[in-house]
Amino acid sequence: MTLYQQFSQVLDEQQLMHGKIIVGFSGGVDSRVLLRLAARYSKQHSKACLAVHVHHGLSDNADEWQAQCERWAQEEAVEFACERVTLSQGSGESLEQSARQARYQALGQHIQSGDILLTGQHLDDQAETMLLALKRGSGPKGLSSMASSMDFGLGKLVRPLLNTARQDIELYAQHEQLQWVEDESNTDTRFDRNFLRQTVLPVLNQRWPSFAQAASRSARLCAKQERLLKELLLPELEVCLGEFLGLNISTMSSHSILKREQLLRLWLEANTSLMPTEVQLRNIWQEVALAKQDANPEMNLAGGAIRRAQGHLYWVEAHEDVSDWQQSWPDNDTLVLPDNLGVLKLVSPSKDAKVTLDRQTLSGSLKVIFNPEGLSAHPHGRAGSRKLKKLFQELKIPSWQRRRIPILMQGDKVVAVGNLFVDKAFYGSDCELVWDK
Missing domain, CATH: 1.20.59.20 (Chorismate Mutase Domain, subunit A)
Structure with missing residues (x-):
């Protein structure tokens, strides 16, 4: 079976209907071959194809690589996009890990429902990944290494070359007379993966020529074991x-x-x-x-x-601290809350409305805050006023959520708190406060 036939078989199994093919295109030999295969497949099956190049800015040659990748995409009649990323330093992550996360995040921005993202990892990459997992002391999940396909964002991530040796990919590139970029960092053995590639795997492959295939088989067996364990334990997790x-x-x-x-x-x-x-x-x-x-x-x-x-x-x-956030609120508008906390709106009361107000009492200017410190309220239907801190405790609101619940204020008086209660002085049946999260 030719490399293109293997590639086509993998993509046919994905049953790509209305989505497009996205190629993670670094410009190295693996992704260059992947682009050629994807371009051929997209033409034969009338599928849209997009090559996305991620510019990390780590090399002096990065701008040149971008230009070359764009030119090769044009030669293949494939749409091209470039994403520039800035790597966070001092986060405790290795440069390799930081670059990988930034790359996948950038690629994910182009994925819409039904799309598939293709990346060029191959059989030797899988062996390297498994050895790195062993170095970290990983269990079966880590030793499963890279999956051939998995859900990713709104679409799927597929690695169609995962069972193909690096040598076969290079032979295909030479046969097709392809050009590709050579990243000088690939020879830097300070990086763990390069150390394995340059120093360790050649020795292992010389001693055991089928080492990469055996490592890949072990990864598949670990993945199967993990899937079985998950299948058996999910019902018990639901009970918990x-x-x-x-x-x-x-x-x-x-x-x-x-x-x-x-x-x-x-x-x-x-x-x-x-x-x-x-x-x-x-x-x-x-x-x-x-x-x-x-x-x-x-x-x-x-x-x-x-x-x-x-x-x-x-x-x-992890979330943003919104304790100091406040916003005036014309009650005829929908108020967008910070840090993806949803929206507030006043609507006609629903059948099961819990927080309903008397519009005539809302005479002053309204504002929304999140800091309950020092505030008191007298919830409708309850006896007496209490500090919000005490009310949150009685309502069993976890401590970390108490400064993420919107508080509707009129002057210095609490009107209502999220979807929890309305103060007695503002209770009515004219409208309903809805916190849509």
Whole structure:
């Protein structure tokens, strides 16, 4: 089977209907071959094709590479786009990891529903990825290395060359008389992947010529084991989930340590891309789940934190502090809240309306804030006024959510709080305050 036949078989399996083909196009030999294959496939099947080049600015040759990639895309009659990214330094990540994350984020901006993103990783890349996972001490999930296809944004990420050796890709490029860029950083063995490629894998392949194929087979077996484990444990995870997808600590306590840690991993997998280490998993349970009852424990992980409230563990995404935010609000408008917290609007009351107001009481200028400090309210239907802090505690609002609930104010008086309650002085049946999250 030729390389193009293998490529076509992979893409045919994706059953691409109305979406387009997007090629992650660095200009190296792998992506250059990928572009040629994708261009040929798109012409034969009348599919739109887009080559996206990510300009990291790490090399003095970066501008020249961009120009060459654009020229090659034109030669293939493929639409071209370039994304310039700036890598964050000092974040604790390696330069390789930072560049990879920036690259996929940039590529993801071009993916719409039904699209497939093609990247040029091959059989030798898979072996390198598995060795890097071994170096990190990864478990079966990490040793699964790269999937041949996976959901990505609104579409899918597909690696059609994953079972093709680097040597075969280079032979194809030479046969097609293709040109490509040579990134000088690829010979820099200070980078782990380059060290493996230049120093370790040649020795392994000389001793065991089928090493890359064997590593790929092991990765597939690990991936199958992970999928089976997930299939078996998902129903048990559902039993442990409470309101707002929190993990019930009491239910989790009934499981063995082994199962509990796997359930924690499965739960976190839906929330963050970087899995916790063994030590972090133990600490999540010992220092957060089993902390003293009057404590407010927290453990920070990549992209968020683990918190505890009302006997449950919660994943809280990293977010902006909106405590000082405030905005005047003409009540005939929809108010867009900061940090993706939704919108506020006043509408005609619905059948099950909870927060309804008397428009005649809304005589002064209104504003919306998030800081409850020092404020009091007398919720309609309850006796007496209380501090918002106490009301939040009574309503069992987790501490980390209390400064992310919009508070409607008239002067220095609380009118209503989110979708929780309306103050007695402003209660009526004329309109409903809706917090659409």
